Amino acid sequence: MSKFGSLYVEGDSFFHKMNPVVKTLMFIFWSITVFMYLDIRASLFLVALGSFLLYLSKIPYKIIKNLFLAVIIFNIINAIFIFIISPEFGTTLAGHKTVLIDLFGYQIYTESVMYVVVLSLKYMSLLPAAMIFIFTTYPSQFACSLNRIGIPYKFAYAFNLIFRYLPEVSIEFKTMAKAQAARGVTFGKDEPSFWRRVKNLFNIIIPLMNSALERIDAITVAMELRSFGKKRVRTWYNGVSFTWIDAMSLLIIITMFIFFIYIRCTLWKGFNYSLF
Amino acid sequence: MSMEKYVFSFSTKMVVTVSIGAALYGVTSLVGIPIGPNTQIRPSIAILTLFSVYFGPVVGFLVGFIGHILTDMLAGWGMWLHWELVSGIFGFAAGLVFLFPGFNIKCGLYNKFHIIFLALMGVVGFLLGYALSGITDIILMGEPPSKVFFQVTVIFATNSFVFLFFSIPIVISFLFANRKNSSLEVEK
Numbered sequence: 001m002s003k004f005g006s007l008y009v010e011g012d013s014f015f016h017k018m019n020p021v022v023k024t025l026m027f028i029f030w031s032i033t034v035f036m037y038l039d040i041r042a043s044l045f046l047v048a049l050g051s052f053l054l055y056l057s058k059i060p061y062k063i064i065k066n067l068f069l070a071v072i073i074f075n076i077i078n079a080i081f082i083f084i085i086s087p088e089f090g091t092t093l094a095g096h097k098t099v100l101i102d103l104f105g106y107q108i109y110t111e112s113v114m115y116v117v118v119l120s121l122k123y124m125s126l127l128p129a130a131m132i133f134i135f136t137t138y139p140s141q142f143a144c145s146l147n148r149i150g151i152p153y154k155f156a157y158a159f160n161l162i163f164r165y166l167p168e169v170s171i172e173f174k175t176m177a178k179a180q181a182a183r184g185v186t187f188g189k190d191e192p193s194f195w196r197r198v199k200n201l202f203n204i205i206i207p208l209m210n211s212a213l214e215r216i217d218a219i220t221v222a223m224e225l226r227s228f229g230k231k232r233v234r235t236w237y238n239g240v241s242f243t244w245i246d247a248m249s250l251l252i253i254i255t256m257f258i259f260f261i262y263i264r265c266t267l268w269k270g271f272n273y274s275l276f
Numbered sequence: 277m278s279m280e281k282y283v284f285s286f287s288t289k290m291v292v293t294v295s296i297g298a299a300l301y302g303v304t305s306l307v308g309i310p311i312g313p314n315t316q317i318r319p320s321i322a323i324l325t326l327f328s329v330y331f332g333p334v335v336g337f338l339v340g341f342i343g344h345i346l347t348d349m350l351a352g353w354g355m356w357l358h359w360e361l362v363s364g365i366f367g368f369a370a371g372l373v374f375l376f377p378g379f380n381i382k383c384g385l386y387n388k389f390h391i392i393f394l395a396l397m398g399v400v401g402f403l404l405g406y407a408l409s410g411i412t413d414i415i416l417m418g419e420p421p422s423k424v425f426f427q428v429t430v431i432f433a434t435n436s437f438v439f440l441f442f443s444i445p446i447v448i449s450f451l452f453a454n455r456k457n458s459s460l461e462v463e464k
Contacts (some may be wrong), residue, residue, distance in 0.1 A: 161347065
């Protein structure tokens with residue numbers, strides 16, 4: 001994955017062919033489902049299901065690995081913070097205390113440890129849907145499908161523009177940083193004074209903003225010259241249509257969502273850390 | 277240079293402004309000087325403040341919200357919509373100064389009150405945004421309240437500091453630079 005530029009990964013998996021709007025809905029429903037539970041069974045099931053979907057999406061293993069590593073590091077830092085600041089929150093949620101380890105008078109409770117585990121799994125289960133959405137959706141197709149469901153094309157076109165100009169803006173930023181460095185105004189680690197570094201970093205903003213303002217005017221004029229926004233409808237080069245496979249996927253997603261709400265309301269209420 | 281100001285006009289220019297602003301905010305958010313664990317001084321806050329002040333609260337909100345989603349996607353952290361909303365709320369609050377008839381950054385028109393208002397609104401925007409995302413984290417993720425409170429306080433303090441001591445001077449320098457464009461003065 002390049003650090004700058006589009007994130008789309010070429011491929012022809014099931015999710016690459018899926019309508020971007022269905023993918024957006026899947027992401028939203030998935031997130032709501034994750035938010036509903038604080039239950040190890042639900043989190044484990046969602047992590048497993050998510051991993052399976054990621055496997056289906058054929059996103060390169062390297063990208064998945066990096067993202068999971070980032071979330072694991074985040075979870076470790078989060079867990080340390082929880083143990084420092086509110087070590088007894090898990091026992092409050094569970095309503096009882098069981099001492100797991102006694103470290104010179106500082107007790108670590110089973111409930112606290114399991115709470116951190118459940119929370120970490122919850123964060124991890126949030127990831128797959130976002131990844132599928134980010135890496136298998138081509139920006140132009142997303143813009144087109146937003147337009148197809150009734151969002152004005154002027155608004156939808158913004159997504160095209162963002163990904164079109166992201167690489168240019170980042171190249172410009174790098175060029176400006178190098179130009180400033182050439183005249184001795186750097187913000188890298190080689191600059192000895194900390195405040196000088198901060199000042200130099202903020203100095204780049206002035207040329208960057210000025211060039212952005214000029215760029216906005218130039219692009220606006222170019223687009224208006226080609227009558228952007230004149231007609232009520234427009235056609236799309238990267239058009240996508242709503243197929244019966246999309247309809248079926250949407251039906252499955254909604255059914256599963258309702259099923260999860262039902263389980264939440266009847267069986268798996270509240271905090272639970274035991275598997276059975 | 278025109279004196280007209282639109283808070284929201286569904287024009288080509290607005291679409292382009294939001295797109296370029298979001299791309300710029302998204303990219304510059306990846307750059308920063310670390311000052312502590314997980315905390316950086318980022319120039320992007322100044323970019324967002326400038327876009328809000330130049331184009332108003334609606335553009336500020338969209339640039340902040342979409343740009344922050346972009347940052348998280350580019351950096352590989354997935355999507356955290358309630359944290360990304362903070363940038364949107366901040367952009368909206370900082371853009372409120374745009375509504376004053378006497379304030380126009382394109383022509384360098386301002387007075388002391390506008391700057392104080394901008395400073396106050398920016399801090400209020402961060403306060404509201406982080407309070408909201410903290411509460412969302414407690415309710416939706418089931419995080420411990422005292423830990424979230426600590427986290428939110430630290431982030432709020434750092435960002436407000438960067439906003440007050442680095443972004444506002446840049447806005448003032450833009451106001452100064454643009455003032456030279458007008459050779460006319462109001463006679464009293």
